[in-house]
Amino acid sequence: DAGVIQSPRHEVTEMGQEVTLRCKPISGHNSLFWYRQTMMRGLELLIYFNNNVPIDDSGMPEDRFSAKMPNASFSTLKIQPSEPRDSAVYFCASSSQRDYSGANVLTFGAGSRLTVL
Amino acid sequence: AQTVTQSQPEMSVQEAETVTLSCTYDTSENNYYLFWYKQPPSRQMILVIRQEAYKQQNATENRFSVNFQKAAKSFSLKISDSQLGDTAMYFCAPPLTGNQFYFGTGTSLTVIP
Numbered sequence: 001d002a003g004v005i006q007s008p009r010h011e012v013t014e015m016g017q018e019v020t021l022r023c024k025p026i027s028g029h030n031s032l033f034w035y036r037q038t039m040m041r042g043l044e045l046l047i048y049f050n051n052n053v054p055i056d057d058s059g060m061p062e063d064r065f066s067a068k069m070p071n072a073s074f075s076t077l078k079i080q081p082s083e084p085r086d087s088a089v090y091f092c093a094s095s096s097q098r099d100y101s102g103a104n105v106l107t108f109g110a111g112s113r114l115t116v117l
Numbered sequence: 118a119q120t121v122t123q124s125q126p127e128m129s130v131q132e133a134e135t136v137t138l139s140c141t142y143d144t145s146e147n148n149y150y151l152f153w154y155k156q157p158p159s160r161q162m163i164l165v166i167r168q169e170a171y172k173q174q175n176a177t178e179n180r181f182s183v184n185f186q187k188a189a190k191s192f193s194l195k196i197s198d199s200q201l202g203d204t205a206m207y208f209c210a211p212p213l214t215g216n217q218f219y220f221g222t223g224t225s226l227t228v229i230p
Contacts, residue, residue, distance in 0.1 A: 043220040108162035
């Protein structure tokens, strides 16, 4: 298995532009998580999907952020319009959730480093 | 509010020595798992060890072990015989709400040769 695949690895864009980050979870995993990592705030959980359905998006910072999971093998995180304060590393992670006890391990992608100028 | 606290932003240890990283948390759950993840300079998040809250025996994985105190909601990571490759950020991640993994702010560990 190739693991969790994220693209792009690096993105540099200008303020106001739309940014789309992509994630392919591990085949067979039915839970997917988007995290944002910054020096100031550490790792923040943005949104969590279970069986392609968003379960909790309370971590999404504002309406400029949206996430979708149209099928079990693909998810996107979109920022529109982007701002300099969105600069961060965005991680996607997946797990094979059998129950809600947290018994399953998160497998992370390599992250997408976003820089908004 | 449920919280995860890693009170040591930075630590250092001499190679071959032992170091302990602390983590405390708050949860209303009774049965849950706890995790430590490592993030080396490559930025990849790697699972180090996990503990099942209903097990009294502390988990051990080679040079890594935990001291889990359920009543105190404490979950520390001990690294024995530290190696240069252990230099990384270490994140504590107890599942505070269902399956939603919230991470601590991390401890930056430097192993000194």
